Structures are given as structure tokens and as C-alpha cells.
Amino acid sequence: MGESGKVAIIGTVGVPGRYGGFETLAEELVRAAARTGRADRLTVWCSAPQAPHPLPDSYLGVTLRYLPLRANGAQSIPYDALSLWQAARSGHRAALLLGVSGALALPALRAVSSMRIICNIDGVEWQRAKWRGAARMVLKRSEAAAARWSHQLIADNPEIARHLSETYGRGAVEIPYGHEDTNPGPAADIDDLALPDSYAMAMARAEPENHLALILSLFATDPSLPPLVVVSNWADTAYGRALRQRFAGHARLHLVDAEYDPARLAAIRAAALYYVHGHAAGGTNPALVTMMGQGLPIAAWDCSYNRATTAGQAAFFDSAEGLRACLQRFADHSAARAMGAQLRAHAQARYRWADVTDAYFRLLGL
Structure with missing residues (x-):
């Protein structure tokens, strides 16, 4: 199918997953989609600077789209926001937003697009010791924007769900991570x-x-x-x-x-x-x-x-x-x-x- 009607996965370095928890989640969603005939319904936004070159245009039948920004650190904010805008403009009916970095764009996006936003807010990122001053303020406001403007919230831990309920009065669907390696290869030599x-x-x-x-x-x-x-x-x-x-x-x-x-x-x-x-x-x-x-x-x-x-x-x-x-x-x-x-x-x-x-x-x- 074309872009219209597809679901976008936004907020990761990309697939194949090689960075962290959200990348592993995206990889597992792609593999499950491929196994069940859903691969043509997904698009994954990826970071071109962090991807293998030449840039592949698909992975296991899932469409890959790229931005010339890094998916983590300070660049994660424009990376996620631009990914959301591209997904909306190309007709995706829903976006799975992994993390809150791009959430400050949601009020404007909701004003001009009917794309459904489903956000896994991850942890309470602004509480991490590495963030101070303006960075902490931006992350706190991003979390609030995600809670206010997402159509649906996902919490991977009951304590996160409790935080969303007590802080923002929003319920969340609790979906954890998996533990198994679903793509085991031959034993590696270390x-x-x-x-x-x-x-x-x-x-x-x-x-x-x-x-x-x-x-x-x-x-x-x-x-x-x-x-x-x-x-x-x-x-x-x-x-x-x-x-x-x-x-x-x-x-x-x-x-x-x-x-x-x-x-x-x-x-x-x-x-x-x-x-x-x-x-x-x-x-x-x-x-x-x-x-x-x-x-x-x-x-x-x-x-x-x-x-x-x-x-x-x-x-x-x-x-x-x-x-x-x-x-x-x-x-x-x-x-x-x-x-x-x-x-x-x-x-x-x-x-x-x-x-x-x-x-x-x-x-x-x-």
C-alpha cells in the first residue's frame, strides 16, 4: 500500500535495532509484522547519521524513512518533531511515538492533522540526574505535552502509569517489554x-x-x-x-x-x-x-x-x-x-x- 493508512514508528535510531530499549521494541514490532503479513502497514523513521550506508529503503518489508539528524541527545527534539510532521503530511493514520522528545510539536500537529498519536512516554526522563536547568524544563514540558495531546498513552511499568494518573489525570495502557531473544543466531566468539x-x-x-x-x-x-x-x-x-x-x-x-x-x-x-x-x-x-x-x-x-x-x-x-x-x-x-x-x-x-x-x-x- 502507499503511505496513506499506514502506521509510523517514531522516536528511535531505527531498525535493525542496535541502540537501546526502544530500538529493540521497534525491531520486535517489525519482525512480528513481517511474520503476520502486516509489514506493508508500517513505516519506521530512522536517523541517517546513525544508520548503515548505503541507506536501505526497507527492512523485512517495512518502509524506512530517514532524517539527517541524530535520534538522541539535543537533536532528538527536532528529529522526533520532524518525523511526526512527515508522517502526518504523508497520510499515516497513526503514529507510535516512543518517548516525549518531540511532544512539544503535538498541539500544532493536532490542529492540522487527524493522525492518531499513541505515545509510550518511557521513564520520567526529566527526573534523570544528567538533566539540569533548561534541558530539564524542556523535558518536563514535553512530558506534559505528551500527556495532554496524545490520543493514547502507554506505560511500560505500573509506577509510570501511576505517575501519569496522579500528575496529569490520564490513564495509560500498560504494556511491558519482552525478555526473550526472538532472533537467536549462531553462538558468537567473544x-x-x-x-x-x-x-x-x-x-x-x-x-x-x-x-x-x-x-x-x-x-x-x-x-x-x-x-x-x-x-x-x-x-x-x-x-x-x-x-x-x-x-x-x-x-x-x-x-x-x-x-x-x-x-x-x-x-x-x-x-x-x-x-x-x-x-x-x-x-x-x-x-x-x-x-x-x-x-x-x-x-x-x-x-x-x-x-x-x-x-x-x-x-x-x-x-x-x-x-x-x-x-x-x-x-x-x-x-x-x-x-x-x-x-x-x-x-x-x-x-x-x-x-x-x-x-x-x-x-x-x-
């Missing part, structure tokens, strides 16, 4: 990383609210703990570069660059003894859901989002000593295995990609 045979693992963007400094400090100073592998985008921020410089000399710490190849990530996860999740902001974090699906015991930062995601079945910490106490619990292998089994059972019941994509398709009318 010998180039020179990792130990087994280790604790953390995976997070290098941002203050993810508490990597606390986690790294504890493992660097406590020889009773196993080696620690941390996968992060160290080079992308001043904070990440400072962390890498501070901790790179510790033999028991392995600081791995952000890895977006699913097979390599699976190989890294396979040798993990347990997972340490320091995220304090956001909603349902995809890395946490994935590790739950692995059946690993998990020590998670004690916040309402993580308690909701894990149904309170992880171990929780809010300090270095609290983390040490969590890890001491894991020394009881029987208790650690039992926790991992509980978390895996919850992930299998709650976080299945087939259920997630079906829920999105129902909401989008596909």
Missing part, C-alpha cells in the same frame, strides 16, 4: 574480550543515576567478590570517560564497550553468575527484564520501578553496604538459584515478546 570464565555482570549507560561508580568501587575494593564485567557506552559521555579512566587499571574489573550485536551480548551474559542493576530512573528497563529471563539472581537498586518490574523478588540495595549484603546472600548458592528461578518464571509469565507485540498491534489497529 575471545577478543579476554573475559574470565565466570563473573558478576552489570550493563548500563554511563549516567550518574545508574550508579556504576558505586558498583565498580565495591568490586574494586572487595577481593572476596568475583570479577565484574560492566558493559557500557564509556566513550560517549564525559562521565563515562572519567569512570573508565578511574577504574581501567583494576585487574578484576572488565570494562567492555557498549555491544549491540545480540549474539555477542548473549555470549557475554551466558557466563554471568549474577546481575547487578544500578538503574534508579526510568520504567521497566529492558536489560533488567532480559537478565530476569536468564534465570540469574539479581541485586537491583531499591526504587519503585525495579520493585515493580521484578515483583519484589530481587535483592535490593541503596548503598555500597547494601549491595555488599545482597552479594553475600548470593554466596548461598541454593538461595541464589531459587531467586533466579523465581525471576525467570516471572519473566516468562509477564514479559513475552509475542504478548507485547500483540498488545501494540491491537492498540495501533493493525
